[in-house]
Amino acid sequence: xxxxxxxxxxxxxxxxxxxxxxxxxxxxxxxxxxxxxxxxxxxxxxxxxxxxxxxxxxxxxxxxxxxxxxxxxxxxxxxxxxxxxxxxxxxxxxxxxxxxxxxxxxxxxxxxxxxxxxxxxxxxxxxxxxxxxxxxxxxxxxxxxxxxxxxxxxxxxxxxxxxxxxxxxxxxxxxxxxxxxxxxxxxxxxxxxxxxxxxxxxxxxxxxxxxxxxxxxxxxxxxxxxxx
Amino acid sequence: xxxxxxxxxxxxxxxxxxxxxxxxxxxxxxxxxxxxxxxxxxxxxxxxxxxxxxxxxxxxxxxxxxxxxxxxxxxxxxxxxxxxxxxxxxxxxxxxxxxxxxxxxxxxxxxxxxxxxxxxxxxxxxxxxxxxxxxxxxxxxxxxxxxxxxxxxxxxxxxxxxxxxxxxxxxxxxxxxxxx
Numbered sequence: 001x002x003x004x005x006x007x008x009x010x011x012x013x014x015x016x017x018x019x020x021x022x023x024x025x026x027x028x029x030x031x032x033x034x035x036x037x038x039x040x041x042x043x044x045x046x047x048x049x050x051x052x053x054x055x056x057x058x059x060x061x062x063x064x065x066x067x068x069x070x071x072x073x074x075x076x077x078x079x080x081x082x083x084x085x086x087x088x089x090x091x092x093x094x095x096x097x098x099x100x101x102x103x104x105x106x107x108x109x110x111x112x113x114x115x116x117x118x119x120x121x122x123x124x125x126x127x128x129x130x131x132x133x134x135x136x137x138x139x140x141x142x143x144x145x146x147x148x149x150x151x152x153x154x155x156x157x158x159x160x161x162x163x164x165x166x167x168x169x170x171x172x173x174x175x176x177x178x179x180x181x182x183x184x185x186x187x188x189x190x191x192x193x194x195x196x197x198x199x200x201x202x203x204x205x206x207x208x209x210x211x212x213x214x215x216x217x218x219x220x221x222x223x224x225x226x227x228x
Numbered sequence: 229x230x231x232x233x234x235x236x237x238x239x240x241x242x243x244x245x246x247x248x249x250x251x252x253x254x255x256x257x258x259x260x261x262x263x264x265x266x267x268x269x270x271x272x273x274x275x276x277x278x279x280x281x282x283x284x285x286x287x288x289x290x291x292x293x294x295x296x297x298x299x300x301x302x303x304x305x306x307x308x309x310x311x312x313x314x315x316x317x318x319x320x321x322x323x324x325x326x327x328x329x330x331x332x333x334x335x336x337x338x339x340x341x342x343x344x345x346x347x348x349x350x351x352x353x354x355x356x357x358x359x360x361x362x363x364x365x366x367x368x369x370x371x372x373x374x375x376x377x378x379x380x381x382x383x384x385x386x387x388x389x390x391x392x393x394x395x396x397x398x399x400x401x402x403x404x405x406x407x408x
Contacts, residue, residue, distance in 0.1 A: 020310075021370065049302055059263050207237070
């Protein structure tokens with residue numbers, strides 16, 4: 001046993017966390033560390049993986065037939081409702097600081113009727129214009145709305161949207177694009193201020209998106225936003 | 229027969245908001261995941277509520293599984309187990325767990341499960357076999373049924389701190405054996 005005492009203690013804690021053996025206070029304290037401590041995350045994942053073969057012993061049991069349709073109904077919300085929900089969740093989440101920041105940055109007025117208008121726009125087009133998308137930003141909801149005008153990702157590939165913030169040295173993934181119609185992507189609060197002045201780009205990736213966290217496929221198009 | 233590659237493909241398509249892929253994933257995995265919920269909750273209707281929430285979570289969070297480096301099944305089982313135990317902890321104050329000894333005794337592999345034994349399974353069983361049998365039972369009860377230190381201390385009739393020490397040592401032994 002050559003591992004240090006701290007490493008040993010962290011590994012015990014990680015195991016207890018995975019097994020739900022920590023009390024509420026310990027669990028909260030552990031999760032606070034886990035949010036930023038990569039080494040601790042790896043310990044947790046290792047324990048999850050290590051113990052998971054124990055569940056091979058669990059017998060399979062069919063749930064009732066009605067559950068399947070309940071599940072599919074629950075995920076079948078029409079996409080048109082999403083901006084209002086995102087805004088509501090954002091307000092309910094008490095993101096006051098972010099709200100103030102947004103107010104300062106975008107000068108939006110939050111009355112009883114939030115302004116869901118697109119404030120910035122960009123055209124994302126490939127060189128041969130076989131792929132054309134129009135992207136708009138709704139500052140009130142921190143959303144980027146992307147509409148495909150022409151083209152789709154090739155068979156077996158997906159398009160991923162990236163933000164390269166001004167002065168940043170690496171792109172941040174904003175999510176995957178639907179292969180047709182409109183995709184709405186909510187930008188995390190901490191990077192939203194960088195959207196207006198940064199560059200957005202679309203890359204071609206394997207299903208599920210870039211496995212590495214950086215674009216791996218060809219860049220289809222890139223653009224900057226301008227005011228509407 | 230659904231392979232790991234099939235499930236990976238379903239997960240990737242779910243990230244792209246493909247409802248049919250979620251339906252396929254449900255068909256391929258719900259009986260296993262329901263087994264996990266039931267094992268923890270011992271109550272069908274609660275287990276179904278949790279299973280419903282598991283698939284909704286999968287729909288929303290399918291893109292996060294890749295960062296863990298888990299196989300899709302490991303990720304699904306981990307999510308299901310976590311959500312089941314969260315539910316169990318919430319109801320614990322008013323619900324007793326007096327049949328837990330029976331569950332511990334039950335925790336060994338059944339014949340049908342043994343038949344599908346994977347090599348990983350064989351490894352962990354071999355390592356569990358190196359622990360004293362009551363300590364291996366304690367590890368299983370914690371993992372499969374969501375037992376707490378307090379539950380275990382009562383069932384094994386030892387002080388809480390002794391139980392804690394036992395289990396921690398057992399886990400470290402298990403880890404050392406599995407990484408050997």
